[in-house]
Amino acid sequence: MNGFAKKGLLAATIAALLMVATVAPSLAAPAQKNLILATTTSTQDSGLLDVLIPLFEKKTGYFVKTIAVGSGQAMSMGQKGEADVLLVHSPAAEKKFMADGNGVDRLIVMHNDFVVVGPAADPAGIMGAKSAPEAFKKIAGAGALFLSRGDNSGTHAKEKGIWKAAGIATEGQKWYQETGLGMGQTLNVAAEKKGNTLTDRGTYLALKKNLAGLPILVEGDAILLNVYHVIGVNPAKWPKVNADGAKAFSDFMVSADTQGVIKTFGVEKYGGPLFFPDAGKPEYN
C-alpha cells in the first residue's frame, strides 16, 4: 500500500513535470530574441499589427510580444523598463516621456484622424460643426450622452485636450461617462447607449459593420489629427531593454516596404486606407 502510494505520487509528479516541460521549449529561445512591443489598442483592434508583426518576425528573426494597452499604459511600461519599444499616439505625453529621458529615437510612423461619432438622430445637433471643440460645447450644452475611454489612452488624451479647448469641465457631469475600455468596446457601448464618442478612424472603419446607428458627425478639424510614433525605450536607463531589437523594429516601421504595406492596409476590405504613412516627414504641430 505504501509503495503504491509512492508510485502514484511519483507518476503524478512526472506527469506534471512533463506537462511543464512541453510548455518550456517555446520560451527557450535566447532572451534577446524576445521583443516586447507596448502599443495602443487601435493598432491591434484595426488588425494592422496582425499584418506587420509576422513580416517583421520573418525578416529579422525576433519574436515580438505585442502587449496592446492604451498609449498611457504603454508609456508607463516604457518608463519602468518593462517594454522594449513603443508604438503610441499621444504626442503631448510622448514629448514628456522623451524629455524625462525615458526614450530614444522617437520617429514618426503614420497618421490617420479622429472623428466624433454619435447617434444618427444627433440630439446635440453637432453635425456639421465647424470644429471639434464647438461640437463638444454643443454636446455639453444639450447634456447629450458622451462616452469617454477614461483609460489614459492616446484617444483619451486627445479627448481631454478638446474638452480643454472647449473650456468645459466634464468632471462629475451626468452626461459624461467613462467606460475604461478599449476603443472597440467603447464604440460598441456608444452604439448601444446612443451616445457620442471620439474615435480614431481606423478602429471605427474596422468595426463599422456593427455600428449601424453610429455615423460620423464631425471630421476634418486640424485638432483631430492622430499621429503615431515609434519610440525605443532608453537602454541607458534600463540595461535589460532589448535595444537592438527596438532599433530593428523602429527601422522596420519606417522602412519603405512597411510604409507601403501601411498605405494599402484595409483598402480592399474597407474601401479606403486606415492609416497614412508618414515616415521621414516633418513633425505635425
Added chain:
Amino acid sequence: MDLILEGIRKAFYLIFTLDREVLGITLLSLRVSGTATLISLFIGITTGTIVALTRFPGRQLVVSIINTGMGLPPVVVGLFVTIFLWRNGPLGFLEILYTPTAIILAQAVIATPIVTGITLASIQNLPANLRLQILALGATRVQMIWLLVKEARLPLLAAVMAGFGGIISEVGASIMVGGNIKGYSRVLTTATVMETGRGNFDIAIALSIILMLLAFFVNAILTQIQQRERPR
C-alpha cells in the same frame, strides 16, 4: 438572434475544419489550465490534508485564510504576479512574463486555495473514528493518510473540477500575465475578449462555445470517474 445562430454555425465550422489558430488556442488553454490544475492538486491536497489532520495554534486563522483564498479575485492575482515577474521585479530574472508559463503560475495560484479548501473540508468530514481505527489496525502514518485521501476521493474529484473550472474560464489574470500574444500566449478567454473588442462577435461566440464544450467534456470525464463507484 441571427448573431447567436451565426456564432454557433461559425463554432462548428471552426471545429470541424480544424482551424489551425483556433485549434492552437484551444490546446494551449487545455495545456495551461491542465498543468495549473495538476500543480494546484499537489500543493492543495498536501496542504489541505496536513491542516485537516493537525492541531496547532492559529489553525482557525489559517483555515479562514484558505477559505477566503477560495474566492481570490483573478485580477488581483494577475496584478501581483505581473509585478513580481516584471524584468525589474523580484522574480524578473526568471524572464517568464508574457509567456504561457506565467499564465500557469497565475492560474495555479488561483486554483490552489480552491483545492486546499475542498480537501480540508472533505478530510475533516470523514468520521473521526476512521483515523483511530486505521491506526489501531497497525497502519503507519503515511498509510493512514493515503487511506484517508482515498476515502475522500469523491469530494476530491469535486475539488479537481472546481479548480479546473475556475481557471479555464478565467480571463483577468491570463490577459495581464500572458499578454494575449497571437499564436503564443493567447487562450480561449483572452481571444474572446479581443474578438469582442474587434467587433467580431461571431468569432467571439464561437470561441465561447468551444470553451464551454471543452469545460463540459473535461467535467464529463471527471464525473464519469467520480460516479463509477457509489460512495459507501
